Amino acid sequence: MAEGKSCTFVQLFTNSLLIMKIYELAFTKKGVAGLRLPCTGGKVFVPLSEIVRLEGRRNYTLIVINAHPPMLVAxxxxxxxxELSNSFVRIRRGCIINLLHASVGHDGFVRQKDGFAAPVARRRAKQPALLIQAA
Structure with a gap:
């Protein structure tokens, strides 16, 4: 058995709830647009400027947040x-990106600062937001 202090499930659960509450209090300011995402023990507020992209996974959505672990929401x-602002664009059936965290190339790919690259669907390549970003 490893030496050290072991935590019970209840302690781990209360610690995670405390961390989520601190994160929520840090970002709940008047005038900040964001999403309230369901999480264990309540809802977490995430500002739209912190969301990098949303990826569809069947009936779930993986939300990639800047400098935080991704969240899976049902x-x-x-x-x-x-619910999203105009800075978010659906580039294909399973992906919505935040243009504030991305650059659009002339090769038909969207590249994000975290290294993620995805091709833009042919019929969505003519969206005005993507054309302005590529110019």
Missing amino acids: KTLGLFET
Whole structure:
């Protein structure tokens, strides 16, 4: 058996709830646009400027957050699409990106600062937001 202090499940759970509350209090300011995402023990507020991209995984959505671990939420991409601002663009069926964290190349790919690259669907390549970003 390893030496050291062991934590019970209850201690780990309360610690994670405390961390989520601190994160929520740090980002809940008046005038900041964001999403309230369901999480264990409540909801977490994430500002839209911190969201890098949303990836569809069947009936779940993987939300990649800047400088934080990704969150898996039991909502589809279509439900998030209506809640997001104009800086978010759906580049293909399973991916919505934040243009504030991305650059669009002339080769048909969107590259993000974290190294993620995805091709833009042919029929979505003519979206005005993507054309402006590529110019």
